[in-house]
């Protein structure tokens with residue numbers, strides 16, 4: 001299912017990586033980019049990620065059969081509003097936002113109802129780096145992409161977006177918007193918040209220089225994602241606020257239980273908790 005003209009709004013890590021993957025598979029005719037900065041867009045042209053660009057979203061979407069919105073969550077509504085009057089009537093629109101309820105709300109406000117040709121999506125793949133220079137064609141290979149179509153979403157549009165991600169090497173699954181937001185609050189949003197909180201807390205200790213100097217591999221593994229873009233994560237926290245607050249509350253109860261076991265010198269309880277966690281990780285977590 002070849003795309004004649006793909007418009008990517010937000011040519012950063014995710015938008016750039018998908019453009020690279022589609023081009024590598026000869027699945028797209030022309031790729032038109034759009035972001036706020038002409039300098040970054042020229043960089044995307046120089047890197048061979050896009051063919052041409054326009055900083056005006058209205059111009060950029062003209063004549064595109066597929067529009068990918070890959071901007072931070074906080075910019076979704078404004079982008080939808082900007083492109084709305086200029087979309088080709090049969091264009092399929094999709095996004096890559098990390099929370100789906102907020103994208104559906106943004107579309108509702110911008111379009112006055114969620115269009116049937118908008119397929120909300122989320123690749124469960126990324127890195128702590130941002131920008132087109134960090135993009136690479138293999139990012140989505142053997143990774144999952146979740147689509148959260150609504151009851152009235154056009155089935156053909158869903159199949160087009162599914163085909164797009166499958167071409168990039170991903171496995172596509174579908175789920176409900178609310179379910180997506182709960183699952184991702186637990187598996188992605190809470191861990192990012194904990195990584196930021198851990199590094200921030202330690203960095204403000206008096207002896208922080210020494211702490212970072214002696215940090216071992218475990219610290220590096222656990223805190224890599226605290227190097228992620230702060231603005232992107234602000235937006236995700238605000239966009240998925242309810243589900244994230246629920247996961248933080250759940251975590252706080254368990255952290256208190258762990259604290260109490262240490263206070264009480266209850267070694268048996270600690271081994272019990274750590275073993276339960278190890279079993280869960282050995283059984284479920286990706287290598």
Ligand SMILES: NC(=O)C1=CN([C@@H]2O[C@H](COP(=O)(O)OP(=O)(O)OC[C@H]3O[C@@H](n4cnc5c(N)ncnc54)[C@H](O)[C@@H]3O)[C@@H](O)[C@H]2O)C=CC1
Nearest residue numbers: 010011012013014035071072073075097098126127130131
């Ligand atoms: N970074 C990651 O690992 C993942 C990110 N996501 C989601 O993908 C989206 C994009 O993230 P990244 O590619 O990492 O970010 P990025 O920072 O690499 O790229 C974002 C792009 O959007 C542009 N942009 C920002 N505001 C804009 C606006 N108002 N109008 C037009 N362009 C605008 C920026 O100039 C930049 O080119 C976010 O919604 C994020 O939640 C989803 C999965 C993984």
Ligand SMILES: O=C(O)C(=O)Cc1ccc(O)cc1
Nearest residue numbers: 098123124125126127128225
């Ligand atoms: O860097 C990592 O390991 C990530 O977890 C990247 C990531 C960030 C945001 C998403 O919505 C999905 C994946």
